[in-house]
Amino acid sequence: MKSFRKELFFNLPSRRGLVNITSLVQQAVTESGVQEGLVLVNAMNITASVFINDDESGLHHDYEVWLERLAPEKPYSQYRHNGYEDNADAHLKRTIMGRESVVAITKGSLDFGTWEQIFYYEFDGKRTKHVLVKIIGE
Numbered sequence: 001m002k003s004f005r006k007e008l009f010f011n012l013p014s015r016r017g018l019v020n021i022t023s024l025v026q027q028a029v030t031e032s033g034v035q036e037g038l039v040l041v042n043a044m045n046i047t048a049s050v051f052i053n054d055d056e057s058g059l060h061h062d063y064e065v066w067l068e069r070l071a072p073e074k075p076y077s078q079y080r081h082n083g084y085e086d087n088a089d090a091h092l093k094r095t096i097m098g099r100e101s102v103v104a105i106t107k108g109s110l111d112f113g114t115w116e117q118i119f120y121y122e123f124d125g126k127r128t129k130h131v132l133v134k135i136i137g138e
Contacts, residue, residue, distance in 0.1 A: 002033065002137060003134075004028070004135040006031070006133045007044075007133070008120075010130070011126075011128045012122045015073075015123070016064065017121075021041070021131065022055075022110070022118045028133040037137015038102055038136055039103050041103070041133055043094070043131055046091060047124035050131060051121065052101045071089040073089045093121075
């Protein structure tokens with residue numbers, strides 16, 4: 001069984017942002033040489049998320065509105081975590097959207113359902129963060 005590890009780095013210029021990373025993950029699968037297996041895609045920072053869904057701009061907007069309703073960024077004083085930082089809402093949003101996704105690899109390609117794509121969602125940007133891509137299989 002093969003094992004392959006790659007890190008993807010992001011530094012979004014805004015506090016929040018959504019990046020479709022499907023092609024980057026597929027590139028890692030290709031580099032790994034794994035034809036049949038699994039890929040784990042994991043946000044390695046506690047204020048970012050990796051998840052799978054549709055790449056549709058209306059849905060992206062809906063995420064932002066929904067998450068802001070559930071865990072509003074401001075006022076910062078509403079959160080006990082905020083003191084040295086102002087990112088308590090980012091921690092909560094990450095919990096809601098999840099830490100990682102696992103995708104099957106079949107014949108060297110990501111084995112998705114219709115419309116599925118992999119996304120990196122940044123909730124506390126303006127600094128470098130990373131995603132782990134871990135591939136196992138044969």
